[in-house]
């Protein structure tokens with residue numbers, strides 16, 4: 001502390017206002033704590049500003065464009081369909097992102113959470129220094145929740161700038177590239193590759209491993225690969241990205257497959273090979289907070305670090321880097337600080353890829369169930385057996401239940417197809433509550449709906465399928 005800089009006392013302080021931080025702040029305030037949240041860049045974090053929300057907006061725009069171009073099957077003839085991408089981007093930024101971030105600011109205010117703008121650095125385990133441009137202020141705190149999130153990984157030979165983009169740059173393009181190269185076929189790369197292909201780009205995905213979307217099972221990924229083929233997306237697996245050369249009006253991307261060097265020229269290249277936790281450069285060592293493997297902070301079941309009054313949540317702790325995981329951990333940490341007896345339970349953590357078709361998974365796959373020593377079976381019901389899917393003209397995909405053989409308890413589920421991101425919630429509830437197939441089969445599902453497929457799959461697991 002410098003002379004004359006008196007520390008302002010805070011009760012509970014949250015660092016970062018992403019889906020981890022803002023949720024933790026609100027929940028702690030709801031439980032009677034005096035809360036301040038420190039944010040250096042944007043309220044709503046990566047998810048609302050440059051992640052989940054803008055990516056889903058571009059994906060939606062791509063779907064509308066494709067439907068306008070091609071709905072002849074429904075007897076809809078269109079002519080002269082054009083895309084005004086500047087308008088698309090304006091709608092994404094002002095019609096969607098701004099609306100939501102303004103909403104989060106309103107919620108913080110409503111819950112009397114103080115918002116402090118600046119970058120937080122730990123001075124010790126009870127003191128923070130917040131730097132905002134030329135000014136700095138010291139704060140003392142009783143409890144802290146660190147929710148500083150993550151940033152894109154930059155790889156050798158691909159220095160971000162100009163035509164070499166990270167996902168943030170990829171979301172903010174002013175034009176739809178004629179040719180777009182994406183390094184990394186994980187969820188972010190596959191989602192944005194699909195979106196830009198729908199918007200008219202010729203997309204090439206270079207993936208280092210043998211399969212894109214490695215966190216999903218092969219039969220699910222196959223559906224996305226088939227769709228990529230239809231869209232004209234080129235997927236090159238086992239491709240090692242070497243270098244990108246910005247030519248000013250284009251970019252040359254060099255890569256290696258089977259030891260042979262290849263190159264492709266595109267308008268832009270986007271690197272989505274993973275994200276790095278923001279745990280460096282904020283004085284964690286001064287607070288005594290231990291940083292573990294890959295820069296992640298080890299925490300206990302309440303989100304507490306090795307320092308008892310400092311918690312960590314979201315992308316900076318181990319586990320899947322997902323917004324709903326961050327928000328879930330946020331509530332647990334805020335409640336733990338408020339003296340509640342709570343603990344995380346990740347048994348039913350869903351994960352979704354917003355590709356065409358959507359992929360969603362929760363709980364165990366059949367392989368994981370067997371590995372866990374369960375006597376498990378899986379049952380798969382196709383979307384083509386569902387009236388609603390047929391009337392939507394979207395019959396690719398399936399619902400799969402993983403159940404125990406003895407008592408049909410649902411330990412996992414996977415959904416591929418239209419509406420998978422919504423359908424997975426019923427299955428998450430089933431896994432979370434330990435329901436069995438009979439519980440689902442006896443639940444009346446509205447007709448005709450995609451949700452009925454869940455009921456049909458449960459009946460299949462009971463050996464009494466009506467629609468297959």
Ligand SMILES: Cc1cc2nc3c(=O)[nH]c(=O)nc-3n(C[C@H](O)[C@H](O)[C@H](O)COP(=O)(O)OP(=O)(O)OC[C@H]3O[C@@H](n4cnc5c(N)ncnc54)[C@H](O)[C@@H]3O)c2cc1C
Nearest residue numbers: 016018020040045046047051052120149314315321322323
């Ligand atoms: C393109 C893309 C698409 C995605 N799509 C999805 C999706 O569909 N579904 C999903 O579940 N997840 C998605 N994610 C992942 C999701 O965005 C993250 O898991 C989520 O944002 C993590 O939340 P968080 O609160 O841990 O951190 P973040 O959202 O990263 O927020 C951290 C905040 O802390 C601030 N900060 C960092 N350091 C400091 C400091 N020292 N002082 C003050 N402030 C600081 C940052 O400015 C930031 O606002 C996507 C990510 C990307 C990049």
